[in-house]
Amino acid sequence: MATSESEQIAHVARRLGLGANPALIAASTDVDDAVARAIAPAGDAGPPRLRIPPDWESAYEEAYAPSERVGVWWLQQMVGSSSPIRERLTWFWHDHFAISSEKVDVGWMLWDHLTTLRTHATGNFAELVHAISIDAGMLWYLDGDANTAAETNENFGRELLELHTLGIGNYTQDDVVAASRACTGWDINFPQAQDRPGFHTNAVEGWASYFRPENHDGQIKTFLGRRGNWQMKDIIDICLAQPETARFVAGKLFRELVGLDADEATLERLASQFSGEWGWEIMPLVEAIVAHPAFLSDEAVWSKVRTPLEKGVSLYQGFGDFLPQQIWDYNKYFWTLVETRYYPFGAPNPAGYLKDDRLLSPSVMMQAFHLLWPLNEPDPAWTVDDVTARLGLFDLAPTTRSVLEGAGPAELVALAFTCPEFAAT
Amino acid sequence: MTTHSPDSPDSPESKPVDVPPAERFRLSRRGFLGGVGAALALTACSDAGEVAEPGRDAPAPEAPPEADPTTTTAPTTTTTEPPPPPPLPVPLDQRTLVVVEFGGGNDILNTVVPHSNGRYYDLRPSLAIQDPIDLDGEIGLHPALTVLEEEWQADRVALVEGVGIEKPSLSHFKSMQRWWEATDTPNDTGWLGRYIDATSGFDDLLAGVTVGASPTLAMAGNNSYVVNVATALGLAAEMPWWIQDRGALLDNWAKFVPEGASAQELTAVEKAISRTAAADRELAAGLNPLRQAMEADGSIHEQIYTLVGQMRLAAGLIVGGIAPRVIYVHGLVDFDTHSKQGSVHDQLMYEFNDGLRYFRDALAEAGMTDRAVVMTTSEFGRRPAESGNGTDHGTASSQLLIGGLVAPGRQGQPHDLSRLDDDGNLFHSVDFRSVFASVLDRWLEVDPAEILGRNYETLPLFV
Numbered sequence: 001m002a003t004s005e006s007e008q009i010a011h012v013a014r015r016l017g018l019g020a021n022p023a024l025i026a027a028s029t030d031v032d033d034a035v036a037r038a039i040a041p042a043g044d045a046g047p048p049r050l051r052i053p054p055d056w057e058s059a060y061e062e063a064y065a066p067s068e069r070v071g072v073w074w075l076q077q078m079v080g081s082s083s084p085i086r087e088r089l090t091w092f093w094h095d096h097f098a099i100s101s102e103k104v105d106v107g108w109m110l111w112d113h114l115t116t117l118r119t120h121a122t123g124n125f126a127e128l129v130h131a132i133s134i135d136a137g138m139l140w141y142l143d144g145d146a147n148t149a150a151e152t153n154e155n156f157g158r159e160l161l162e163l164h165t166l167g168i169g170n171y172t173q174d175d176v177v178a179a180s181r182a183c184t185g186w187d188i189n190f191p192q193a194q195d196r197p198g199f200h201t202n203a204v205e206g207w208a209s210y211f212r213p214e215n216h217d218g219q220i221k222t223f224l225g226r227r228g229n230w231q232m233k234d235i236i237d238i239c240l241a242q243p244e245t246a247r248f249v250a251g252k253l254f255r256e257l258v259g260l261d262a263d264e265a266t267l268e269r270l271a272s273q274f275s276g277e278w279g280w281e282i283m284p285l286v287e288a289i290v291a292h293p294a295f296l297s298d299e300a301v302w303s304k305v306r307t308p309l310e311k312g313v314s315l316y317q318g319f320g321d322f323l324p325q326q327i328w329d330y331n332k333y334f335w336t337l338v339e340t341r342y343y344p345f346g347a348p349n350p351a352g353y354l355k356d357d358r359l360l361s362p363s364v365m366m367q368a369f370h371l372l373w374p375l376n377e378p379d380p381a382w383t384v385d386d387v388t389a390r391l392g393l394f395d396l397a398p399t400t401r402s403v404l405e406g407a408g409p410a411e412l413v414a415l416a417f418t419c420p421e422f423a424a425t
Numbered sequence: 426m427t428t429h430s431p432d433s434p435d436s437p438e439s440k441p442v443d444v445p446p447a448e449r450f451r452l453s454r455r456g457f458l459g460g461v462g463a464a465l466a467l468t469a470c471s472d473a474g475e476v477a478e479p480g481r482d483a484p485a486p487e488a489p490p491e492a493d494p495t496t497t498t499a500p501t502t503t504t505t506e507p508p509p510p511p512p513l514p515v516p517l518d519q520r521t522l523v524v525v526e527f528g529g530g531n532d533i534l535n536t537v538v539p540h541s542n543g544r545y546y547d548l549r550p551s552l553a554i555q556d557p558i559d560l561d562g563e564i565g566l567h568p569a570l571t572v573l574e575e576e577w578q579a580d581r582v583a584l585v586e587g588v589g590i591e592k593p594s595l596s597h598f599k600s601m602q603r604w605w606e607a608t609d610t611p612n613d614t615g616w617l618g619r620y621i622d623a624t625s626g627f628d629d630l631l632a633g634v635t636v637g638a639s640p641t642l643a644m645a646g647n648n649s650y651v652v653n654v655a656t657a658l659g660l661a662a663e664m665p666w667w668i669q670d671r672g673a674l675l676d677n678w679a680k681f682v683p684e685g686a687s688a689q690e691l692t693a694v695e696k697a698i699s700r701t702a703a704a705d706r707e708l709a710a711g712l713n714p715l716r717q718a719m720e721a722d723g724s725i726h727e728q729i730y731t732l733v734g735q736m737r738l739a740a741g742l743i744v745g746g747i748a749p750r751v752i753y754v755h756g757l758v759d760f761d762t763h764s765k766q767g768s769v770h771d772q773l774m775y776e777f778n779d780g781l782r783y784f785r786d787a788l789a790e791a792g793m794t795d796r797a798v799v800m801t802t803s804e805f806g807r808r809p810a811e812s813g814n815g816t817d818h819g820t821a822s823s824q825l826l827i828g829g830l831v832a833p834g835r836q837g838q839p840h841d842l843s844r845l846d847d848d849g850n851l852f853h854s855v856d857f858r859s860v861f862a863s864v865l866d867r868w869l870e871v872d873p874a875e876i877l878g879r880n881y882e883t884l885p886l887f888v
Binding site for chain 2: 351
C-alpha cells in the first residue's frame with residue numbers, strides 16, 4: 001500500500017523534528033509545505049545564561065542548576081519545537097558528540113555544552129567540531145583534561161578520530177597517539193581545593209577550558225602521514241581534509257533523516273559537496289538529503305525504531321491538553337526518561353544512545369507503557385482516529401486498526417501508543 | 426550495533442573473539458585447560474632451569490579446536506597439572522547465579538568486621554561496630570546479619586577478602602563501569618551480557634533477568650536482550666493508573682502481531698512485540714505463586730523499592746521454574762554513606778539480612794538450596810578512617826558467596842589496616858575479575874577468558 005500524503009507529512013514531522021508534532025502536521029498543506037515549515041530558520045536565544053557556581057559545593061545547589069534542570073529545559077524545547085530541524089539536529093549532534101551527566105555532573109557545564117551544540121546545530125560542521133573539542137564538558141567526559149605531555153591519555157584523541165570525524169578503520173594506533181599528543185595541554189578551570197577559595201586561574205571563567213602551554217607536548221608528531229608540531233586545531237583540520245570525514249558524517253546524517261543507507265553514488269556526491277562547495281554548512285546537506293527520492297519512499301517510512309525520548313516528546317506534543325505541563329511535571333517526566341536511559345545527557349557511552357535493534361528488547365518495549373503515566377484518564381468520546389491523529393499516525397495496518405477498534409477508551413490510548421506503527425518512526 | 430570499545434578497536438586481541446555461539450561452546454573448559462594447562466606446565470619447567478626431556482622443549486601445543494577427549498592427546502606431564510574438579514552435582518540448566526549489587530560503595534569493614542584488630546577501633550572511634558557476631562576469633566559480622574551467620578555456621582558461605590583492581594578509581598561512575606564491563610579496556614557490554622551472548626543469545630529471553638527498576642549494564646550484551654522484572658506481575662512495566670487490567674491489555678497488545686504470519690512476514694517491531702508478550706506470559710505464570718502470596722500480604726507493588734522484595738522476586742524466579750542462569754539484583758543504592766553512616770548502614774544491613782532470609786527459606790522449602798549461589802558486589806569499599814559521622818570512597822572490599830555448593834570459609838588476604846595508600850585506602854589482594862572468572866568457570870561452565878578478555882587466576886570457590 002502506497003503511503004498516503006497525510007502519513008508522508010507526518011513522516012516529515014517525525015524525521016525533521018523530534019516527536020511527531022501534530023500542530024505541524026495539521027498546519028501543513030502538502031509535503032513540500034511540511035518540509036518548509038520543519039526546516040524554516042528560527043532564532044534561538046539558547047539556554048538562558050546561569051550564574052557560575054563559585055565552588056564545588058555550590059555547583060550542586062539548586063540555585064546553580066543541577067543537571068536535570070538543563071535536561072528539563074531541553075525537553076521543553078523539543079516539545080515546543082519552534083524550529084523542528086534545530087531540535088532534530090541538536091539531538092543528532094548530541095548523539096554524535098555524546099557526553100553524560102553521570103560523569104559531567106556540574107549543571108553549569110552542561111548548559112555551556114548545550115549552548116555550543118545549539119549554536120552550531122544548523123550551522124557549520126567544521127566550526128562545531130572545533131568548538132565542541134575544546135568544550136569543558138567534552139574534555140572532562142573524555143579525559144582530555146588529563147592528557148598531558150608527561151602522561152598521554154588517548155581517550156579524547158581516539159574518539160575524535162573514531163566517533164567525531166574519520167570513523168573507525170581510517171587511521172592507525174600511531175595516528176591515535178600522535179593526535180593525543182597534539183591535543184595535550186587543555187585543562188578545565190575547576191575550583192581550587194576546598195580549603196583554598198577561587199579557581200585555578202583568572203585568565204578564563206570558572207569551569208571553562210583553557211590551554212596550558214606547560215602541559216603541551218611541543219615535539220614533532222606524524223599524523224596521517226604529515227609531520228609537524230601539531231596542536232589540537234591542526235589535527236581537526238587534517239581530519240576535515242580527509243574525504244573519510246565528509247563521507248562518515250554525511251552518511252550518518254542521511255541514515256538519521258532517511259532511515260536507510262545512502263547508495264554509493266549519492267554518498268560520494270553529498271560528501272564531496274558537503275566538504276567542497278558547501279564549506280561544511282549543515283543546512284545545504286539537510287536540504288539535499290530531504291530532496292533525495294529515498295526520503296519520501298515507502299521503504300523510508302517507519303524504517304527506524306522510535307526511541308523512548310521520541311515517544312515521550314510525542315506524548316507531550318499530542319496530548320498537551322490532557323496532561324499537566326508545569327515545570328515540576330516536566331521534572332518528574334525527566335526522571336521517567338532517565339529510567340529508560342534515553343534522556344538529555346544520558347548517553348550510555350561515547351558512541352551515543354542505543355539504536356535500532358537494541359531498542360527492541362523486552363524491557364524497552366515494556367517501558368513504552370510506563371511512558372504514558374502523566375496522561376489524565378482518556379476521554380471516552382475519543383475515536384481511534386482522534387487518538388492516532390494526536391500521535392501523528394494515519395496509515396494503519398488492518399490488524400492494528402481492528403485491535404484498536406475493539407478496545408475500550410483507556411486501552412485504546414495505551415494500545416495506540418504501543419502499536420507497531422508507533423513503535424517505529 | 427557493533428561493540429564499542431573506546432580504547433581497543435586497534436587491538437583485536439583484547440576483545441572477545443566474535444564467533445557464533447555454537448563455535449564458542451566447542452572451546453569448552455576441558456579443551457581450554459587441556460591446551461593452556463599443558464603450555465603452562467612447559468613454561469614452569471623451563472623457568473626452573475630443568476633439563477627438558479626430549480620432545481619437552483617443542484613449541485607449546487595449540488589449544489585443540491574440539492573438546493572431544495578422544496581426539497585430544499593428554500600432555501605427558503601430569504604432575505604439575507591438578508586434575509580438573511568434578512562437575513558440580515546440580516545440572517547446569519538448574520543453576521542460577523544471583524548477583525546482589527550494593528550500589529554506592531558498601532562499607533565492608535562494618536559489614537565483615539576485623540574485630541580482633543585494634544587498628545580498626547583506632548580508625549573508627551565513633552563508627553566501629555562494637556558488638557559484631559564473631560565468626561572465627563578474628564572477624565565478625567554486623568550484628569544485623571544473623572541469617573548470614575547461620576549460613577556461615579552451616580558451611581554455606583565463602584568470603585573473598587581484599588577484592589579490588591589495579592589503579593582503583595574513587596568515582597562511582599568509573600568504578601561501577603569497571604565492575605560491570607569487567608574488561609581491561611572500556612566496553613559497552615557487561616560481563617554477564619557477554620556470558621548470555623556466548624550461551625543462549627537471543628534464543629532464551631529469560632536466561633538473564635535483572636530485578637530492579639531498570640536493566641543493569643552488567644547484563645548488556647551484543648547478541649542478547651536485557652530483561653527486567655520489578656514485580657511478580659511479569660516484565661517490568663508500570664502501567665498508567667487508568668489501566669485496570671494489565672493482563673488483558675497485554676493480551677490485546679499481542680494481537681497486533683498478525684496471526685499465522687511466518688517469521689519472514691513479520692517486521693522487526695512485530696517480532697519484538699511477539700517475543701515480549703510471550704516472555705511476559707511465561708514470567709507471569711512462573712511468578713504466579715509468589716504473586717498470590719504478595720497480594721495476600723499487600724506487598725505486590727512494593728517490591729522494586731526494597732531489597733527484601735527483590736530477593737523474594739529472585740527466589741520466586743527460581744522456585745517458579747523460570748530458573749534464569751543469572752539474576753541481577755540492583756536495588757539497594759544507598760551505600761554511599763558519607764554522613765550519618767551509623768543508622769543508614771545499620772538499616773541496609775537489616776534489609777540485606779531480611780532479603781537473605783526470604784531467599785534462603787524459599788529455596789529450602791522447595792528443596793532447591795543447592796541450585797543458587799548469591800554473590801555480593803559493590804563498586805568499592807569505604808575508607809578505613811572515618812570522616813565526621815561517615816566514611817569516604819575507598820578501594821578494596823570483600824565479596825560474599827552464599828549457597829549450598831560454595832566452598833566455605835575465607836579466601837584472599839585479610840585487609841591490612843596498617844598499610845594504606847596515599848589517600849588512606851586499602852590495597853587489594855584479589856582482582857575482582859578473579860572472582861568472576863571462578864564463578865564463570867565452575868558455576869556457569871564457560872571459558873572465563875572468553876568472557877573477560879583474558880585469563881585470571883581462579884579461586885576454589887565451589888565444592
